[in-house]
Amino acid sequence: MRAQTNVAGLALVAIWSTAGFATAGDASQGIKVSINGVDVTGLTSQKFEGCTVAFDASGNIAIDAPGYQVKKVAPPPDPVDKPDTAPVPLPGGKHYYLFTEAKNGKAVGDKYSVLVNGTVIKQFESSDETLVEDINAHLKVGANQILITAVKSDGYSGGSVKDWFRIVVGEGHEEDNKAIVEKTLHKFTRSGDLSEPGQSAYTLKVQ
Numbered sequence: 759m760r761a762q763t764n765v766a767g768l769a770l771v772a773i774w775s776t777a778g779f780a781t782a783g784d785a786s787q788g789i790k791v792s793i794n795g796v797d798v799t800g801l802t803s804q805k806f807e808g809c810t811v812a813f814d815a816s817g818n819i820a821i822d823a824p825g826y827q828v829k830k831v832a833p834p835p836d837p838v839d840k841p842d843t844a845p846v847p848l849p850g851g852k853h854y855y856l857f858t859e860a861k862n863g864k865a866v867g868d869k870y871s872v873l874v875n876g877t878v879i880k881q882f883e884s885s886d887e888t889l890v891e892d893i894n895a896h897l898k899v900g901a902n903q904i905l906i907t908a909v910k911s912d913g914y915s916g917g918s919v920k921d922w923f924r925i926v927v928g929e930g931h932e933e934d935n936k937a938i939v940e941k942t943l944h945k946f947t948r949s950g951d952l953s954e955p956g957q958s959a960y961t962l963k964v965q
Contacts, residue, residue: 792820832850857889857890858886860922870907874897874904898964900963904944906960925946925958927943
């Protein structure tokens with residue numbers, strides 16, 4: 759991999775320093791290529807002008823390229839694996855869910871954040887499609903503090919009391935890869951006529 763940038767008339771060629779850089783053909787023949795003393799064996803899709811090319815007794819190629827600065831840089835780091843947030847088993851095999859209900863939710867014009875024990879676990883808007891999510895991964899045995907906040911989105915232009923959006927915390931189980939909610943534990947409902955921010959707090963006890 760390489761990147762080329764022209765800075766004040768000087769072409770900078772940056773080369774990722776990696777063991778797999780040489781091509782199969784070059785590696786088998788043991789031929790090395792260098793530009794201004796920097797090993798660039800296997801470099802592809804690059805053009806240099808006004809250069810002097812020299813071959814040594816072993817067939818290695820040395821290129822003198824005035825006006826070009828060549829250096830190796832570290833390759834981009836590998837992506838960091840995201841932590842496993844799969845539902846975790848809780849006493850009694852219980853599952854706790856966050857789900858939404860709405861009637862013309864777009865007219866409500868809210869943006870929501872759901873926090874569990876002080877950490878934001880979900881953000882969405884009243885215009886989004888119905889949400890059903892297992893929140894076991896964010897819970898612990900004992901008391902869990904759930905806070906739901908609502909603020910108006912930038913495009914809110916006023917709605918009606920007949921328009922509403924509801925966030926529900928419920929208890930249930932999973933069956934055939936589907937969430938079965940058996941008990942409603944907490945509700946937070948916002949109507950379209952509400953123009954001020956709002957919030958709702960609930961303590962979920964897992965035993």
